[in-house]
Amino acid sequence: MRFKSLAVAGCILAVAAALQPISVKEDAFVDSNGDPFVIVGVDYQPGGSSGYSNSASSDVLSDEDVCLRDAFLLQKLGVNTIRTYTVSPWLNHDKCMSIFNAVGIYVILDVNSPLPGESIHRNDPWESYNENYLKRVFSIIDAFKGYPNILGFFAGNEVFNDAVSSSVSPPYIRAVQRDIKNYISKHANRTIPVGYSAADDNQIRVAGWEYLQCTTGENATDISRSDFYGLNTYQWCSGRDEYQTSGYGAIATAFNGSSIPILFSEYGCNYKTPRTFDEVDGGVYSDRLLGIIDGGLVYEYSEESNQYGLVKIASNGSVTLKQDYSYLQEAYEDMNYTSWLETSSFSGSSAPNCNSTLITSMYPNFNSSLDLPDCPATDMLNHGSGNNNIGKLVDLTNYETSYTIYDTDGNEITDKVLKYHSTN
Numbered sequence: 001m002r003f004k005s006l007a008v009a010g011c012i013l014a015v016a017a018a019l020q021p022i023s024v025k026e027d028a029f030v031d032s033n034g035d036p037f038v039i040v041g042v043d044y045q046p047g048g049s050s051g052y053s054n055s056a057s058s059d060v061l062s063d064e065d066v067c068l069r070d071a072f073l074l075q076k077l078g079v080n081t082i083r084t085y086t087v088s089p090w091l092n093h094d095k096c097m098s099i100f101n102a103v104g105i106y107v108i109l110d111v112n113s114p115l116p117g118e119s120i121h122r123n124d125p126w127e128s129y130n131e132n133y134l135k136r137v138f139s140i141i142d143a144f145k146g147y148p149n150i151l152g153f154f155a156g157n158e159v160f161n162d163a164v165s166s167s168v169s170p171p172y173i174r175a176v177q178r179d180i181k182n183y184i185s186k187h188a189n190r191t192i193p194v195g196y197s198a199a200d201d202n203q204i205r206v207a208g209w210e211y212l213q214c215t216t217g218e219n220a221t222d223i224s225r226s227d228f229y230g231l232n233t234y235q236w237c238s239g240r241d242e243y244q245t246s247g248y249g250a251i252a253t254a255f256n257g258s259s260i261p262i263l264f265s266e267y268g269c270n271y272k273t274p275r276t277f278d279e280v281d282g283g284v285y286s287d288r289l290l291g292i293i294d295g296g297l298v299y300e301y302s303e304e305s306n307q308y309g310l311v312k313i314a315s316n317g318s319v320t321l322k323q324d325y326s327y328l329q330e331a332y333e334d335m336n337y338t339s340w341l342e343t344s345s346f347s348g349s350s351a352p353n354c355n356s357t358l359i360t361s362m363y364p365n366f367n368s369s370l371d372l373p374d375c376p377a378t379d380m381l382n383h384g385s386g387n388n389n390i391g392k393l394v395d396l397t398n399y400e401t402s403y404t405i406y407d408t409d410g411n412e413i414t415d416k417v418l419k420y421h422s423t424n
Contacts, residue, residue, distance in 0.1 A: 018148045018393055019101050024193050024227050026346040027258050029151070029294055036344050038285070038337060039151075039263050039295030041081035041108075042074060046302040046313055049114045052086040059087045061107075067096035069319060069401035070301065071103050072416050073311065077325065078332035081106045081151060083265060083297045086113045089139035089387055094394045097147045101393055102420045106151040108265075108297075110197075111140045111180065120156060122165035125172035131377040137176070138183050138377075138385035145188040146392045152193035152228060154265070155180055160208060161199035163365040170211055175372045177212075178224035183381055197230035197265040202247070205231060206254050207363035213260045214354035216370055224372060225351060229258070230265025231293075236279035237269035238327075248283045252292050259349040264296025270308050274323035280331035290340045298328060318404040326408055 020032035029037040046060055061067065061084060074082065082105060087093070100107060112119035118136045121128040144150050155176045160166040173196055180194050196212055198205035212226040236246035243249055255262050264284060268275060277298070283289055284296045303309025303322065310325040359368040375381055399420070405413045 019104065019106065021148045021190055022106060022151045022193075023191065024261060027261055027294075027349060028344075028346055029193075029228070029261050036294070036341060038290070038341070039081045039297065040285075040332060041079050041083065041295065041297040042077070042310065043085070043266055043297050043300040044070070044074075044082040044302075045085045045300065046070070048304040049086050052088075052113055052115070054088060054090075054113075054115060056088070057091075059091055060084060061087050061093045061096040062091040064095040064099070064398065065401055065403065066317070067099045068398060068418065069317070069403045069405065069416075071099045071105065072401060072418050073319065073321070073325075073405065074105060074301070075103045075418065077310070077329050080104060081108060081295075081297065082301075083108045083110070083154075085110045085157070087140070087143075089136065089143040090389055092389065093143065093147075093391050095396070097144075097149065097391060098393045098396055099418070101147065101149040102396060103418055106149045107144075107147070108151050108154065109140070109144060110154040110157055111137045112156065120159055120169060120172055120176065122159045122161065122169050125159075125169045126373070129172050129175065129373060129376065131380065134179060134375070134377040134380060135385060137180060138380060139387040139389075141180065141183055141192075142187065142385050142387040143389050143391050145184065145192065146390055148393070150192060152195055153180060154197050154230065155194055155226075157197040157265075158199040158232065159196075160204060160366075161201060162204075166204055166207070166363060167365045167367050170208065170367045171369050171372050174212065174224040174370070175375070177226060178372065179375050179377075179381065181223040182375070186382065187384055193227035195226045195228035195230060195260075197232060200232050200234055202250070202254075203363045204366070207359050207366040207368075209255065209258070209262070210352075210359050210362060211354070211366065211368050213258065213351060214359075215351040216354055222351070224370075226260055228261040228263065228294075230263050232266035232299075233264055234267065234269040234299075236267070236283055237271035238276040238278050239272040241269075242278070243283055243286070243288065246279065246283065248279070248289060252289055256292050257349055258292070259351045261294045262292065263294050266299040267296050268298045268300075268308065273307070274327060276327045277324075277331040280328070281335040285335040285337050287337075287340055290337055291344060318406065320406040320410070321408045323408055
């Protein structure tokens, strides 16, 4: 990965040479050359989901100076992907998405929000799967479909996570995936992968994977199936576990032979702090797991009430690095999967035919029905959401944040200039 430093004040950073979109081939994410793309990432939602409001004048991807600050630290950390959980479809995200594009960072975006009517209710999905809900979803697609560094969309996060929700909500997840893919095919100029992020439950997530990757015998290209599948997993705790005791070995066995890419959509147990992230080189990016898991996203960038943060953000916007940040940076520097990339091959696995008996043997309460609800917003699906806030990459004139950044010892970091990709 090559970078160039720009030191001329006031210069325009052209972004015409954008990142090339990532796509899916069989069980892998691939770049524009068809080579495997391994996700090295962080979950990114400063302020937490509770900090989101439809009436706010900004969100986590709309404040240029904040994005300059965080893109600098994420680039120094060594990531190529972030996951963002909640954004507004009505705000302008051009500057932030262009900043992340320019430093080589892709974004996986959740289409839902924690606000009423903006997600599928896990225990009574029929009440929430309606035209107003899809207005939100389709508007998110419109706002972000123009950015080449959108890697994909999560149609749901931990929607089925217990016996009750697993018995009713899975067909609605397939319906939402179908609707999103249909909307993308009608209103975007490229295919954008759509997937699901599963709860940290061994039985439910395996049943969910089998259900969401399968296809009907009559339709080998069933668009309601997931393009990728995320696992939220906190099984490996630094300083306590290793590969086998963590359950990573069981994950490798359970998901071997997948027909779609699988990633850790959240990982990084905080049983002991600071986290040393032994699972990075010893698990996620080891030869034992790569090829089954396509990388992962560490939870999470900023310190919130659950104390998983890599950095602390003060009320004035200044940032202090936690020791977790330094340990993760070291772990990313130490990992080496070059030899795996040189010898890797695609699984050749085709989508399995849906087998209700198999799925319910994995979790008896799982609703494996393929009798999906019809789209409740067909006119909007065909003619568009009406959201004219269509995002696009723009030229950048700023390349250094005005916010103060402190290292783990409390010393101010003075060189905060972003280093932009010379090739994209």
